[in-house]
Amino acid sequence: MKLDRLLTMTMILINRKKVRAQELADLFDVSVRTIYRDVETLSFAGVPVVSQQGVNGGISLIDGYRMDKQILTKEELTSLSIALKSALTSYEDTHAKAVLEKLTGIADDKVKKSMDHVFIDLSPWGQNVILKEQITLLKKAIEDEQCVSFLYSTAHGTMTKRLIEPHTLVQKGKVWYIYGYCTLRNSFRLFKISRMKDIKEAFVCFERKAVHLAELPWDKAWQQPHNLVAITLSFDESIRTLVEETFGAEHIDNEKSIVQVSLPEDEWLYGFLLSFGNRIKLIDPPYLVDIVHKRAQEIVALYQETKGEK
Template identity: 25%
Template sequence: MDRMRADRLLSLLLLLQNRGRMTAPELAAELEVSVRTVYRDVEALSASGVPVYADRGPAGGFRLLDGYRTRLTGLTGDEADSLFLAGMPGPAAELGLAADLTTAQLKLRAALPAELGERSRRIQERFHLDAPGWFRDAEPVPHLAAAAEAVWERRVLRVHYRRWRGEVRRELCPLGLVLKGGIWYLVARVEDSVRSYRVSRILDAELLAEVFERPAGFDLAAHWEESSRRLESARFQGEAELLLSERGVKLLPMQFGAVGEEAVAAAGPPDDRGRRRVVLPVESLPVAVHDMLRLGTDAEVLGPPELRSAVARAVAELARRYGAPNGTPGGPPGHDTPGGAWRTVHEPRDTP
């Protein structure tokens, strides 16, 4: 019997032990096989001495003899590793551990006393972690499995990588993988420094036979926290003084996260038109201009002068680009009347 079928038979056995009576279609859906395969597997379990019984009728299905419990609950290395991703089935699948995770969870539940096993099942039914942000497609990471293998086996990884300034080829000593906001990063040693690489930007990866030594005492979590702090401190190069409408005050935290929240918390009192002055940390001038345009007419840049001038130039260019020949606002044919082909979309109250 090959390993794949042996794993499937064990999964079938543990499903019946953990959940009780299950129909052939239910088992087929869980195991991702055909109903015919389920029947063959049940026969194989019975032939091996496992007391599997079939109940006939509309409420029928397969079940184990009352009181029977298997002791085959030892975890393999891959299954034990996969438990650390138990709350993240998507990332587990990206790492190639989806099947190991499912089998490990079944084994773990089978080893628990009945009351704790039922409690773990309810928790899994009622709590779910969805790490990525809204309105963003998951990044393709075709070389994630190779990166993970390099991390596990301490093997050098030769990559073709796309940077902002162009493409490079490097040999990396992978030290760990980090999932941040739904984006995978590879932390690796390059010569005498440790850097982070966005896995989706790896254009090609080759796992070499060469093995490297991990730096003594390297702490992945501590390194990531420290490098994140350095990135945040280097990110902002100045401050923008803004005059925000009431709506702009609400938009700022939504657009800029914690930085926007802190700016609103330190904002001055509203004027007679409900507008408030805030000071917002900003990045380079081109990035800051783009950020200011995101706020639209709900924000006026008061300073610094170079940012206000740059925003004014960008707005003038937009007005020129979208203006009609007679200087009045215009647009493509079919959209020159109020409403036109556009419809008003009301933001739902309880959904993102």
């Protein structure tokens, strides 16, 4: 841990002209005295670090000091920094911040400019602070191998209390999930974080199970043949671009403006189809047309009731 702290401190000092001891102490969650002992250690190791007292004082390196920058290529430095910046838009991670500081410290001016050529903001519009806090809490629980408890709401509004062994945070599309072993169902489950309420660390330790993330295990149950339904949709040409982005151009009959695709059938599918309003019409299968038609009528009836109450 001390060696990692010393390396990170060196990178910070390379990247910044001067840093106050208290700032470093807060970053590493140690005392100011420990920071000054680290400064002595760096000096003994040949790193030209100096400390100045007073209002404008701080810890710095002698001008011109550089470290070997051949650890990573310029392209690798750029790719790593972009990935870390993107991750930090969704949750707090002091380790990721420290690594980013290291990368910036060994980058030359050209690489630093290229680091800003791409920025992937994974946070939702409006900066959902609660979601960011939840993701940070869950990430810590995964790292500490601590169970978490929460109330979980299904799409129908049914609430159940869950205790899970959190294994992996998953962002699929624009939605965040936690993939973990549910003690209530005795199997792995994928939980949508927006449906989780009162998330708490349960302070119950668990031993991480073997999971093969490259196989996307959370997709397997959803994409089983018995869960899929083949649907046919007609669409308005004014939203062709949106349709191609959503369903893929390979599923579109351009001459007839028709989409033919297989999707998992559940409450999500009904809401998904209705979200297009009158710009998409479900043609097949008939039983699904009846379900969507009924849902649309219920929506109309709801607003008619509201209008009648005024």
